[in-house]
Amino acid sequence: MADFTLENLRTAGIGFRRNYQQGFDQHKPMWPTIATEVPSTTTANEYGWLGEFPGMREWIGERVIRQLGSHDYRIKNRKFELTVAFKLDDLADDNLGIYKPRMEGLGNGVARHPDKLIFEALELGFSAECYDGQNFFDTDHPVLDEEGKEKSVSNFWAGDKPAWYLFDTTRSLKPLVRQVRQKPVFNAMTDINSERVFMLDEVVYGAKTREAAGYGFWQLAFASKEEFTPDNFAKVYTAMKSQEGDYGTKLTIQPNILMVPPSLEDAANILMSVEKFENGKPNPHRNKCKVEVCPWLSS
Template sequence: MPTKVMNQAEFDALKTTLKARWNAGLALSKEDWKLVAKLVTSSSAANTYAWLSQFPAFREWVGARQHQKVKEQAYTVKNRKFETTVDVQRTDVEDDNLGHYGTLAESAGQAATDLKNDLIFQALAAGFAGTCYDGQYFFDTDHPVFPNADGTGEAVSVSNMQAGAGAPWILLCTKRAPAPIYLQERIAAQFDSLTSPQSGKVFDEDVYSFGGRWRGDAAYGFWQCAFGSKAALTADNFEAAYMAMMKFQGDGGKRLGIVPDTLVVGPDNLAAAEKLLKAAQNANGSSNTNYQKVGLVATAWM
């Protein structure tokens, strides 16, 4: 039997088929990260986040406007580079044995969505040791809040965490303009290929290569929109976290209007979360005051 030699049109057709399967794979996994994070586009190697020390607030207009110089604090998040590669054996091309590569391409596309979920939820879980804009850990006991709106005066320490030794659970406010966490994207997931028989890869290794590429990272937003706990997920601990977030103030004593709306748990806290939020009655038959109090995001990525 003569050796099969693919012409450029056939290579293009193979690429089109694999790219279609890649795109199908992109839609397979749910983009759960969108439930807790907002997208920020990046146009350089890194983004610098210069956050105001408090949320903007209105006051009664008496006399002239008050032009306050609000303190800014910043931190920088570098874009990381991620890839996944599928090698198509040249012998499979010669033998017209290409069917299973479609499944691999689809899995690679699915992995691009999985990556975003992984980045966001792993960043939340790591917030007890990850630094945010004020120089403190994202979940910490001593975030500085100042008595004056311009960030001056003697700061008091505010906590957005509960200590413990268990699996983390996170309470979030996602309905304000500032977000608790962001997906920083420099380059959207893209599909590339290396199919020229004259390339060094084909010559040296006898393979054609297809793969995906993405650049970006997760970036912490306002700690005031999040509360992290490693304590047991009990009604008492949940209610303490909920009330603490509602009482958060910005510099100058301004109420921030924070109302938690989302509880994020991993597999270890799923049963406790469902008992807390989805049971209309407690074990003793009394009404469960936390029933559907917030939405539940249960993720395998945390």
């Protein structure tokens, strides 16, 4: 350790930060496919306004003022961290090559974290509430009919097969929400006079973030656990496009993303690409949706 200097530590920190960023940049996130990033400045964000799916009406007489906030739905931020430690002996011996992949792995792990959050939330959507008090994927979402009476609307078909999903991601707010209070911050604890250095002879590098995942409009998502077949796809697609808001308002939902787990990759790609089925009949579903194969989903 006689040849250890603060310059060693400074030089190592520059290299580690570069390695971290290289690892971070290697990952192409998938969450933006189905989620919108929403900034947060407090402990939690309120989303009561989700109770109103926006739409225009003819102006006859006075304006009809939409009362946003009739639902109580909030997403609370959570804190996450990923930390690694390095022995000072390795810094003194200029043995930094062994830590390069660890720092790249740190950056890559941080970059993957939003994907993990969003797709965990997606799969929890069968048991986690959205703005209307029902599970995000549910058979009993309350909607008012043309006479103002409550009826139940479904965006889920139950079964015992791997879940597959249709989404409309053409709106400004996508089906899921990535709420960000603090983007990932890379920092270090490298004071050579610190208790950790004295007791353990090591320095620490890591990253932290404050964020959360939640649900937007359930009308923009539909899940099925029935077998993935052309007929079942047609049933889900039609049901989703037929969604109506309160008082019979046409929502004009346009499903454009078919998301499947790896086990359904071939079946989904075939259905969205072939011109004819094996029996010679034309395939009416060709190019209806873009296929997204998500490795985070359960097969």
